[in-house]
Amino acid sequence: MSELALKIEGLTKRFGGLVATDKIALAVVQGEVHAVIGPNGAGKTTLIGQLSGELRSDAGRILFEGRDVTRLGAAQRASRGIGRSYQITSVFLDFTTLENVAFAVQARSGHSFHFWRDVRGDQELTWPALAILQAIGLGGRAGVRAADLSHGERRQLEIGMTLAMGARLLLLDEPLAGMGADESVRMIETIRGLKGKQTIVLVEHDMNAVFSLADRITVLVYGRIIASGVPDAIRANPEVQNAYFG
C-alpha cells in the first residue's frame, strides 16, 4: 500500500515573466493526505491547476499511478481518476443531494439514451450514490434539494460528486474556505473518512485542519518547495517559521 499515487518531477509554470511554480518535485503515497501550505501567492493553486490538467505545465512531468499524464487535458485526467474540487461550488441546485450524486454516477455509466426506466428506482444509480453520501457524511441529507443545503454541505456534496466520478486522487483546493466552526469540523471529518481509500492532495490555510489531517506536509514559498515532511518536522522547521512569521 505504499505505492506512489503521484510523482511530480521538475514541474514548472510561468505566466509571462512570473514563475508561479519552480521545478516542483514531490511524491505522494497512495492513501495519504498530503497537505500543501504556504503564504499567499506561493503557487499552491497553480500547482493544483497543473495537477488537474487545467493548466498546461511549461516543464516537468506528472506521473499518476505510474503513468505519465503530463500531456493530458483536464477531461482526460478526470476519466483516469484525478478529481478536483472547486472553491466556487457548482452543483445542480434543483436536484436533491442524492440526485446530484446519482447523476454523477449516471454520467460515468455510458450513454443516457434510456427513455423508460425511472432513475429514482434504478439501483445501479441509487446504491452507489447512497454509499458515497454515507462515506462523506451526507447520508441524512439525501432528500434535501441542493439549493437548501448549507455552504459547507454543498462543498461536501461537491466532493461526493467527484468521488462518484471514480476519482482516486482528490485535489482539494481550500475546502474549508468560508466555513464556520461547525461546518469546518464536519468537513475535516469528511476528509478524514476518505483517508486511505482515496489519495488526497490538500491545499489549505486552516492550520488546525492541516495538522490534524495531514500525513505529510509540503511548504511552498514563491513557487519553490522549502520543506517537506511529517507534520512534527514541519512544525519545528525554522525556515518554515520564518516564511510565515518572519
Next chain:
Amino acid sequence: MTLLPSPRAAIALALLLALALLPFVVPEQGGVFLVNFGTRVMVFAIAAISLDLILGYGGMVSFGHAAYIGIGGYAVAILSFYGNDNGWLQFALAILGSGLLALLIGPIALRTTGVYFIMITLGMTQMLYYIGISLGQFGGDDGFRTRRSLFAPGVTLADPLTLYYLSFAVLMLVMIGMHRIVNSRFGTVLRAAKSNERRAQSLGVATFPYKLAGFGLAGMVCGVAGALNVNLKGFMTPDYMHWIRSGDLMVMLLMGGQGTLVGALIGAAVFQVIETFLPDTIEALLPGQGQNWEVLFGPLLILLVLFFKGGLISPIPRRWRGGR
C-alpha cells in the same frame, strides 16, 4: 413521498376524467360543439406538453414551437389537396416532417442560448410562415379548406367523436410517455443541462445530442397535434404557425405551471375556456366589444406572471416566497 397527489395532479386527473366521460354526457343540442371543444383542449394540451419537455424540463425557451403545428397541418392538408386522404400516411408524414425540421433547426439553434436561442427559433418559424403565405396555390395567407383524414373504411376524422377518441388516445399516450421520459436517464440529462449545463459537461456528459433528441421528440409530438388540429378545423392556414401561436403555448404552460406535464393540460384547458367563452361573455355584457377580449387577457397574463409564477395552482404568490 406522500400518497396524496399534489393539487395540480388532482385537478389534472379530474380533467382527464371529465374528458373521458364527456362524450357520454353531452346533450343532443350543442353536443357537437362541446365534443369539438374537448378535442380542441386535448390537441393544444398535446402541443403544450411537447413544449413543456424542452422548455419546462430542458430549459430551452423556443419561440418556434408553433412551426410544428403548421408542418403537421400541411402534411394532412397538402396530401388531401392532391386527393390522398389516407390518415396513416398523413400522420406519418406529419411526424417525419416535424422531426426533419427539428433536425434542421436544432444544430443551429442549440449552439446558442438566452435571447439568441429565442430569436433563432422565432426566425425559423417566421421563415416557414412566410413560405406558407407565399404558397399562393394553397390560398396564401387566407388558407384553404381541407378534407378530413381517413384511417379505415368508415373510420374518418370527419366524425367528431372519432376525432375526439383519437385525440384522447394520443393525449394519454403522450402523457404517459412524457412522464416516463422526464424521469428516465435521458430526461435527467435534460434536467441537469437546464440546472447547470457546465457542470453536466464537466461530468463528462455531452449535452448537445440529448438536447437535440429532446428537441426532435418535442417537435414530432407537436406535429401530431398539428395534424389533429387541421382535422378539427377543416381548414389550413399559415396563421397556425405564427410566432404569436408559440406565445400562446407558453401562456398555457404559464397558467398550468411549467415543468410539471400535468400543468400543460390544465393550462391548455384554461386557455381554451378563456379564448372560447370570454369573447361571448363580454359580448353579452358590452355588445360589440366581444372581439376585444384580449384587452383583459393581456393584464391577466401580466398579473399571473408577477404574482403567480408557479401557475394558477400555486398557493403562495411567488413574490412573497422570495425570489431566486
Next chain:
Amino acid sequence: MSWTFLLEQILNGLQYGVFLFLVAAGLTLIFGILNLVNLAHGSLFMVGAYAAALVFRLAHSFIAAFLLAPVITFAVGYVIERLILRYVYARDHMDQVLVTFGLILFLNRLTVILFGSASQPFDIPDSLAFTVDILPNTPYPVFRLVIIGVGLIVALGLYVIIARTHMGALIRAGASNRIMLSSLGVNVRWLYTWVFCSGAALAGFAGMMAGPLVSVEPGMGDEMLILAFVVIVIGGIGSIRGALVASVAVGLIQIAGRTTFKVVLADIIGSTAAQSAAPALASMSIYLGMVAVLFTRPQGLFAARKG
C-alpha cells in the same frame, strides 16, 4: 431594371433602415443595460404613430406632431415602466417575454377599442410633399430624404452621447450590473427608468416618421418588432454601431430585396407567383443572414456584452 429604379430602391431601403435603427437602438440599449427582453417595443412604435396622427389631426401642425409624439411615447413608456416592468428586471427572460407579450395584447386591443381597427388618416404634410431630383430626371420624395437625414442625425447624436458623456461611459462599460452601478454612486432606479423611456421615445419617434408612409393601424408595430430583434441579434446586443450596420443591411434586403427579387423572379416563375414569393424570399434571406451571422459570431457582429 434601370439604375434609377435601383437607386430608388436603395434609398427606400435606407429609409426603412432608419426606422429599424431607431426602434432597434432603443431595444438594444434596453436589453443591453436593463437586461430586459421587451416584446412591447413594437407597440411603442405604434403609440408614436398614433400620437403623431392624432396631434396632426387636432393641431394641423406637423411640427407639433414631430415634437409631441416622442414626448407622449416617453410618457407612456414611463407609465409602463413604473407600473409593471421594473418588477421584472430581476426575473428570467421567459417571464419578461410573457409580461411584455401580455402588454402587446393589451396595447393592440386598447388601440382598437379607442380608435377602431381602421387605419388613421395621416398624410405627408404639404410642406414636405414634393419630390426633388437627386439625379437628372430622377425624382425622389423629399419626405423620405428627410427621414434618412433625420436618422443620420439621431445616429450621430447617440454616438456623441455614448462616446462623450458620463452616462454614455456607463453604457459603454456594458454596465448591466446593478450592484456595481450603485456602488459607483449611480441612482440605478433612475438610470433604468431613463434608459427605458428614452428607448421608448426613440421608437415613438420612428413611429411618428413612419406614420405618413405606412398605415397607422393596430398591430403595425409587430413586424417592426421582430425585425428589430433580428437587427440587434445580428448587430450584437448593447451595440449602437451594430444596430446601425444591421438596420441598414436588413432594411435594404427587406425593401430593395422585395422589389428586386420580384423583378428577377417574375422572369422565372411568372409575375403572379413572384408577387407573393418575393417578400417571402426577402424575409427568408434576412433570417438566413441572421443564422449565418450567429453561426460565425454567436454574440453578433459588434457585441458589447454576452446575451
